[in-house]
Amino acid sequence: MTYSASSLNFKQEVDQLYKFDVDNKLFEPWKRLGYGAYGAVMSYKMQIDGTISHVAIKRMINIFNDDLVAKRSLRELRLLRLFNHGGGHPNIVPLLDAFLPTNENESNFTDVYMVCRLMGTNLKQKIINMKCNGVMSTEQQQQFIQDTMRQLVAGVGYIHAGGVVHRDLKSENILVRGNDDKKINAGDVKLGDFGQARPLIDTGNQTINDTDNQIRRKPVIDTGNQISDFVSTPPNRAPELMQPNAMNDKSIDIWSLGCIFSELLLLNENNLFTANLEGTSSGVQIDNRQRDAIAARMGWNSINNGVLSFDKFKQRFQKVLPLADDNALDLLRRMLTRSPTDRITITDIAEHPYFSQNGGAVTITSPSSEVQQLLQSTDIDQIAKSTFDYVKETRNVIAQRSWNELFHQKIVQEIRFLRSGVL
Ligand SMILES: Nc1ncnc2c1ncn2[C@@H]1O[C@H](COP(=O)(O)OP(=O)(O)OP(=O)(O)O)[C@@H](O)[C@H]1O
Ligand SMILES: [Mg+2]
DSSP states (O other), rough: OOOOOOOOHHHHHHHHOOOOOOTTTTEEEEEEEEOOOSSEEEEEEEEEEEEEEEEEEEEEGGGGHHHHHHHHHHHHHHHHHHHGGGOTTBBBEEEEEEEEOOOOTTOOOOEEEEEEESEEEEEHHHHHHHHHHHOSOHHHHHHHHHHHHHHHHHHHHHHHHTTTEEEOGGGGGEEEEHHHHTOOOEEEEEOOOTTOOOEETTOOOEEEEEEGGGOOOSSOOSOOOEEEEEEEOOHHHHOGGTTTTOEOOOOHHHHHHHHHHHHHHHSSSSSSSOOOTTOOOOOHHHHHHHHHHHHHHTTOOTTTTTTTHHHHHHHHHHHOOTOOOOOHHHHHHHHHHTTTTTOHHHHHHHTTTHHHHHTTTOOOOOHHHHHHHHHHTOHHHHHHHHHHHHHHHOOOOOHHHHHHHHHHHHHHHHHHHHHHTTT
């Protein structure tokens, strides 16, 4: 985020984000962990079963100011709850609890808090540390990358088996808890930030609703200052998302996973595909620049139509990805395939020689059939569709109020289910 406001205003804004309304008899604030367009995350000390534990609390702020944010928050809470049911999955961030602000009630709350297991850092930070501290040998770095990818593939495999697409896979949204004494260990790697995630209902293919796919541009706290937090197109977005009527498919996660894989393997750069966005103002311009940047880097043209032979791919990328052996290069090539239908799937990734010839294929498990059924009925658009469409068409105040009420109830219901363990 870039803020044009003065640094003092900026500091005040950030301080506002971290004004958490939580029960201070239960939670003792510890450290600020990060913030984004939708909220802030902070660690707390708390008593669990008589022992002191550290947790991460995510504050989702002003969720009813904007219909899309309300839907996003409900999806995140519900999907994380379902993925954590029955012990969860080792590569998905554990959701421990959720609650409303202590000073607000079930019908007027504006924020929601999610309590997650505290992780050490995010993968972006971990990669920076790994590249900077220079203590690892090449073999150790390769092992670290393998180990990280193995866990990411297991995590993505689990959500894809449940029919859900994450849609925002990037290294900042991957949480890592390492054994810091041994920096060469990948530690525990878990998928986080399910704010963009959504189930694929019925056909497995859905057109993304344009507004739903927009990046939030408004600051979460509006204090009347001149703030510009124009967010660029994330470099991990699949090329097919940069055209009208993009399909919402599992293959978009595979592209993003390929971008993370390349981030791990890159030597002197952070991203393979960073467009120069200077002077761009519209979303369409950004998309075009980003798409051009991808095509130029990949050497795609109308002749090869985005499918590079292994030799061509190797020629292009071996120098910038010196940690990649032939198997790693081949896997990356298959993940960064232009056509979503030709792109490798997560189950094929799990069995690719990059893993199978080095420690064995990755095991992918599925959520229980009960959880899968519920995931498939988690179409938040559907839940709210009648009132939502009505609100949009008529801008009717009463309809807006009933929509708000419905969403307040849905969030309260999620918290109840989460606390009781009921599905
Ligand atoms: N359980 C956790 N343990 C440690 N750090 C965490 C945890 N959850 C989140 N963080 C940190 O907080 C940052 C923001 O978290 P998250 O991505 O969930 O929030 P967000 O507001 O949705 O952000 P964004 O604007 O990127 O969507 C993460 O990048 C990570 O560094
Ligand atoms: Mg995030």
